[in-house]
């Protein structure tokens with residue numbers, strides 16, 4: 271039997287990465303994710319790994335880029351303002367198809383936002399290609415400490431499998447809360463050797479590896495995009511992840527991800543006790559988005575309610591997924607019980623909204 | 631048929647590491663000479679199997695990787711030292727070096743570079759100073775001389791609005807994590823030989839595991855300077871070297 275321990279979501283990020291064989295971490299302090307670099311600085315040297323505290327998130331992402339080119343499993347973590355600084359580097363990772371895992375423990379923005387306050391205000395940024403040039407990165411959105419631990423392993427696998435940056439997003443609530451997790455090792459299919467990695471050419475029998483920008487390659491940047499389009503199709507076909515809860519017979523389907531989905535799940539139970547037929551669909555991959563599944567479920571319900579701790583971002587993808595005229599409602603950050611640092615959307619508030627929508 | 635050709639002995643030729651890819655530089659550019667020097671020094675030290683190069687944004691971005699037969703990556707503007715940091719930490723036996731121009735290293739990447747020096751990374755940087763942004767069409771660089779005309783200093787660089795030329799090896803020499811810092815040129819045969827020595831010492835420092843080593847090349851950019859290649863040589867002797875004196879600014883065998 272594997273060990274069970276009690277850890278925070280941030281701790282689960284770090285432990286999940288090490289479980290996946292990541293020995294190199296490059297990061298910069300920012301609230302509310304600093305427990306991740308702190309843990310890595312303590313633990314990686316013990317296993318022969320390397321922790322480097324960079325001078326900025328820009329420094330971190332380019333160390334990650336170098337580390338990915340060197341052929342190792344590498345990662346960094348940050349929070350929203352730092353993620354914006356990393357966006358440029360993620361664009362380069364996408365361009366040269368270098369695997370890397372980047373964790374964004376979101377805090378409410380824009381601008382400096384607030385380190386001590388949750389929020390899901392980076393949805394559009396993480397899902398639409400956060401840097402320049404029009405690329406996609408796989409985005410994983412866990413909703414519990416166990417899922418964070420597991421999806422970190424999935425993230426490294428997918429990054430290597432598709433040679434792509436993989437983003438994992440949590441938030442203040444998920445990062446700071448403690449839950450028991452089982453330290454299990456997930457099994458994955460074997461991956462090809464990284465024969466493209468920079469190691470010095472003697473390790474490749476004298477054949478050098480050279481990574482020069484897409485525009486220097488045959489067919490140039492357009493050719494690069496054509497290749498990516500095919501890759502994205504493959505990812506969309508194989509990697510969509512989502513979870514449903516009581517969605518089979520529901521009248522009103524709630525769509526929520528991450529910490530909001532935990533709260534929405536509580537609201538589904540609460541509503542069912544009151545005779546409200548609520549159900550939940552929780553996207554686990556924000557890209558590729560479970561559009562097909564939302565489309566199918568929404569065709570069987572009377573109403574859809576998107577719950578997200580932002581001004582309304584996830585709702586754009588939900589609306590784009592739905593092919594019928596079923597009404598789509600939004601419950602956003604204004605539904606928090608207060609506007610201060612500790613404000614959250616309570617399940618009771620979701621029920622209140624459902625009743626309002628139902629015209630009670 | 632009788633062979634009348636006397637026994638020929640090959641006394642020089644293209645370095646083994648110089649690929650077949652044609653040079654991409656303008657006539658009179660010194661980057662091709664510096665690339666040759668890099669090939670020669672890497673061969674002499676026998677490190678071609680371990681060498682990993684990182685080219686910054688500028689005319690060396692594709693030029694160096696395509697013409698020197700070792701492992702390479704091109705890098706985003708100014709970020710080569712951060713990328714090199716990770717590569718060296720992961721492969722400590724590799725010889726990791728960056729080739730960066732004055733805009734790449736001295737402007738957009740100065741913070742990244744200084745922080746790598748501050749950490750005392752065991753890396754080598756070849757800094758190409760031709761006092762202009764060549765690739766983007768001849769704009770002002772941090773190393774542009776006062777009074778020098780560029781496309782963004784049409785009346786000549788003015789102190790009042792654009793500040794002072796930047797002295798990278800002198801600056802690097804003040805950093806504790808630096809083992810070697812020098813400036814050279816390849817604009818005369820004698821200087822080419824001195825540059826070879828400097829470059830060799832710089833790589834040797836890395837092989838000995840001592841901190842960061844840096845060599846600046848004051849280098850010609852005929853289109854950027856609006857001069858023909860021969861006049862560029864005079865411009866280097868008469869103008870560039872007045873502002874940028876040649877020599878070693880630091881050479882230590884251990885860091886304090």
Ligand code: SF4
Pocket residue numbers: 654655656658659660661689760764765850851852853854
């Ligand atoms: S623009 Fe200047 S630096 Fe660039 S290749 Fe031409 S001469 Fe060399």
